[in-house]
Amino acid sequence: GCLNKQTATEGNSGKGSQETFKWVAHSPWPEGTALQLLAEQIATDITEASGGRLVVEMHAAGEIVPPTELLDAVENGTVDAIHSWDGYWVGKIPQVALFASVPMGMNEQEYLGWITTGEGRELWQEAYDKAGYNLKVLDSGPGTPEIFYHSNVPIRTLEDFKGLKVRAVGDWGAILERVGASVVSISSPELYQSLERGVVDAVEFSGPASNLPLGFHEIAKYLITPSIHQPSSVSSFIINQEKWDELPEDLKQIVRLATENMWGKGFAMVAKEDFEAMDEYRKLEEAGKIEIIEFEEESQKELKGIIDKYYEERAADDELFKRIWDSQQDYLVEYKYWKDLMTPKY
């Protein structure tokens, strides 16, 4: 793996080194959102922990580069680093889908273990290397669970998806098609109007804190949980390889620690926004304005079977994809046995 190689380049570091560096970093998150606060936190942490020797300036959505172009931008040096979610470039590196959005896939604790103590971290870097990108990939914490659907019809069972017009993207869209749903592609600005006017019956967008101000609940009565389509994900902090290589080892370590720190603090920051928003939804339900519905357990189990089959098919014609998928499954076998056994059911 890459980590070993890098520790070998020590030597030019040491306390005396006063060379300073400046990174222009970018994220796909709009200014003011919890995720952007998190990205800025990483930038501040690095700047302060390095005593100003590595200054990171974090730009928000739309400022220099749009989300889908961030990866190319950091590779060709338009920006020096990005904080992002890999789902934006599954078209460039198909395997990163397994870090970005796996329906009924790993939750945040499972990702934490698999990434930081299992094979996750190395496999992730390998996916970038294999696709020909010259980039340093660091993990920077998990994503929080999302609202499954805002819907005009109650979705309780798998049967309810049959013939339902829903908004879905990527792998989840392909899976829903197998279930018999009509998957409609709608651009984000047209989402609200499409749900309001019934072009689609149900939309999936993001977590509670992001969805609440969008006001989907004002036009769709039912809020469906749990976060089936994306229980969690891994945020990435990706650095231009040249910019990474020129850092002395102590600064590299500061960047590693600042990003890794987000597995705890970052998650808590975003989760807080999310559960506060969820409480607003609870109040709305009490006021009779919406109804919160849990997708039934039987259907969840059935769906899990369909999802696993889908991913095994995808893995069949992609060696690296298969290795990552298998690695996740292997990790989960031991982890889940232990976790289920040890967790009180109160």
Place this chain on the structure above:
Amino acid sequence: MDGQSILVFVLMIAGLLVGIFSGYYLFIILGGLGLIFGYLFWSETVINLVTTSAFTAMQNYTMLAVPLFIFMGNIMEKSGLAHKIFHSLSILLGKLKGGLAVSALLISLLFAASTGIVGATVVTMGLLFLPAMLERKYDVKLATGVITSGGTLGILIPPSIMLIVYGPLAQISVGQLFYAVLIPGILLGITYIGYVLIVAHVKPDSAPAIPEEELAQYTLKDKLIGILHILPIAVIILSVLGSIWFGVAPPTEAAALGSLAAMIVALCYGKLSFTVLKETLYNTLQTTSMIYAILFLGTFFVSVFMRLGGGDVVEQAFTSLPFNKWMILALMLLVVFILGLLMDWVASILIIVPIFTPIATGLGFDPIWFAAMICIMYQTSFITPPFAPALFYLKGVAPKTVKTKDIMNGAWPFVCLQLLVLILCAIFPELILWLPSKIIG
């Protein structure tokens, strides 16, 4: 923020102003200046942003409303449909001074209500109404002012994609925002119409009624047939608005349904020949390419500007200048003006709203009131010279005799009306806040 950022900021804005007025192609001014500034103050890496901006413009799904609406307008014009409709309208509204301008305002309101893309409505209305008004000897400034202001008004009045994008960024419910701008939006429409009627009355030459002798030629039967000719345009508008309203299609697809409806209507009139279709497509493409060129390189210019720290300079200015809250509000509105020209409004809202909203809240402005004010200002920015996309789009389709100068001068009275309504909303915040509090609570 360092000295260089401020220097670059000043140079870029100055360069842009000089560039625009130099009279060279606007898209090249934007692109060339972006490239030079990026190269001088950053590195040759700047060229990557040209590719990025181009590819982003290409993948912009919502921008597809531009070619679709232009096609719709063009086919109505080329097939002679537009002429029939204007003929009918002039008979019906013939006695009314400024009648054509008023109907142009009403129809653009209807049309634009379906889309947030400024260029589309302005261009459609420019194709349909401008020649008709000029033919009727309207003052060219009044005619173009009506088109640009009417064409942009619809992005304010719900359903508006602009408000849908704005709401979540400011943490305001979209529903509340819809109600917040409804009264100001209608007020603006009424103000425009009032202004046109007054001008037509004071200076009858600028918006003439049809001479009595000409009107006398038409019998009651002619007038009834005239009304019948309004039906096809109603069908086309309904196919767009109806599709959205009844959930048949989201706005972009609805625009395509409108284009199809326009073709079918033209076919029914026996006017849809191969030549007409070909000419329509040629014209549509040329206007579309012109708009995309500005979108593409405007986005590029702003990217370079932000990369060089221009955004920080703006942000710092708001927090450090010794201004009172109204001066800071005015400064924010100025920034909206400038960005209104340079880039796709979606991108510009993404940048502006999250920066401005906390500042405004900190100054003690009500967030919903502030949101409505900014949205009205956005709409104003599209028609305020010289940073005014609506004016450029109209220039793109206007007859050659219409000069940029005329369009710019024509916009000013309407900009003043906008500012008047804006000031009214500042003095009487209830204009904005009453309806949302009444309905959503």
Place this chain on the structure above:
Amino acid sequence: MIKKIVHFLEALGEWAGKISSWLILILIFTLVYEVISRHLFNKPTFWSYDISYMLGGSAAFLGMAWVLKNRQHVRVDIFYEKLSERNKAIFDIVLSLCLFFPLVIFGFSNSLDAAINAFLREETAATGSWRPLIYPLRMVIPISLALLFLQGVADIIRNIYQLLGRRI
């Protein structure tokens, strides 16, 4: 001879524009088909979303050179129109050398690299579940810039002739 070259250069952009304008008709039918398929057969297409922006975006970019030939790109001609024909020609030549040519030449080379990269990496669109290869769309950018370049060369030759007091 020069005259022929100018006409040839201009014809390239013009034909690219004329041909690609038909993409807009296909765009209309694509979107309409999606609506019909969704409502009549309850079966949304998996391709219409991606195809739509590909058609619209390509048409818009491929038409830019033709618009340049027709001098229809927006310019704020408040002062420009007061210049003499001769001064207009000098002005256009200078600004095209300072701004236009650097932009289209460097833009061409960079966007071509990006398109080749997308081809080599088999990059696909990531918006829907269709995931078509994206390099053809990326390729449209260098092609459009090349057409713009050729039209720019034609313009500069015309302007030089104008200065020499001759017509093409």
